Amino acid sequence: MIRNNLNKFCFGPMVLFAFFCSKVKGSEAKTNVILMMADDLGYNDLSCYGSIRHKTPVLDKLAKEGLRLTSFYAGATVCTPSRMALLTGAYPPRLGWSGGVVGYGLKPQNGLAPEARTMGEVFKGAGYNTALIGKWHLGDTPELHPAGQGFDLTYFIDKSNNQTTKLWRGRELEADPFDNRRLTENFIKEAISFIKSNKESPFFLYLPFSAPHFPAQAHPDWEGKSKNAAYGDVVEELDGRIGDLLQVLEDEKLKENTIVVFISDNGTEPGQKKWGSAHPFRGMKWSALEGGTRVPCIIRYPEVIPSGKVSDKLTSAIDLLPTLAHACGIELQEGSGIVPQMDGLNLWDSLCGKTKKHPRSNLLYFHGWATPQAIRVNEWKLYFDQIKEIKDSNLGPILINMDMDPIENVNRLKEFPSKVKSMQILAKKLLLEIEKNSIPLGGPANPKKGRVKKAVWLK
Secondary structure (H helix, E strand, O other): OHHHHHHHHHOOOOOOOOOOOOOOOOOOOOOEEEEEEEOOOOOOOOHHHOOOOOOOHHHHHHHHHOEEEOOEEOOOOOHHHHHHHHHHOOOHHHHOOOOOEEOEEEOOOOEOOOOOOOHHHHHHHOOOEEEEEEEOOOOOOHHHOHHHHOOOEEEEEOOOOOOOOOEEEOOEEEEOOOOHHHHHHHHHHHHHHHHHHOOOOOEEEEEEOOOOOOOOOOOOOOOOOOOOHHHHHHHHHHHHHHHHHHHHHHHOOOHHHEEEEEEEOOOOOHHHOOOOOOOOOOOOOOOOOHHHHEOOEEEEOOOOOOOOEEEOOOEEHHHHHHHHHHHOOOOOOOOOOOOOOOOOOOOHHHHHOOOOOOOOOEEEEEOOOOOEEEEEEOOEEEEOOOOOOOOOOOOOOEEEEOOOOOOOOOOOOOOOHHHHHHHHHHHHHHHHHHHHOOOOOEOOOOOOOOOOOOOHHHO
């Protein structure tokens, strides 16, 4: 019954697709990729995900033309590790992350290690022109510059819009201070220019916006247009600007040959809880509750990804690297020479409906300070650490059936003790493997060494 109610929020049935991914691209036309990511956008902040405060017709249309995921999880509950996970396909502690973000908990001299293989490097190595346009937040030093991580063109702020005043073009300072109200406009204009310049060659565009991260300040042309103060204005501007970018794909006859992905990096920032929403879930940014990492995800690839479908299959940002690489015919080499080991799975056949077997059945959750706190196995979620928002988590593990209890209120531990034990064993195994096969952060040595922290009910 709860699942049926949740379906209403999702505006459509949760289905397994009977649509075969049979579209074949000619060797003369490699598939382009545009990977967009909002900053602190909550699960319920788009109208196609149930928002009644925001009008997002562009992203609603994108969802109707493609696939909308309702059990998609960002790579982490805060900015820096979420980006690490997305670009490498690995859980952040595998990359030395020990909590916090660059500039808050992590020194600006630390960040994503140059040794880590990124999505930019994968696509560049396959002959793609690559760009990073938006928010980097993976280290401030020349050693950690995105140009060294596989991106040919870079136009970015190096941290969140509340942490820096500098806008960079390559290694040159473009503006100081930048106008926060116009960052989305600037990023979209640069992205459109990149697309037009590369319309005759394959491109990979990573477009991580700074919106609607605080401070949300409306563009003069959008101020007061939403029903939800400046936050809503910023969300609706983001939607409208994305429409400008998608129109360019139409105009340049690139739509049919371009995979477009839209996600968020984590849930609503606590300071923006008055305006952002993860409804019907609890929790916000930093939290292992659903609202901390369950976020919107829309994928469009005409004639390949079936249009107008909704999937509730467990999916994560760490899966996007192997999935998109496979979709573009790029073979990822595995082995000891690849650092770090990848946790992401290739979900392409499942997303396209070619198979009913979905590869991902489990997922780890980490708090924003890097403590592992939960694991999900299919419809079950086990908290093996104390969570202040969940009653009695100080007394023992908490077992939740996510299909029946999306608000995460009812502990089923006493009913299913064997399930709790098996999930604890799996969590221990996964965390131990991560700790054994991890690398340090980029930059100066970190005294914490990225060691996986201990959770209360896994000791």
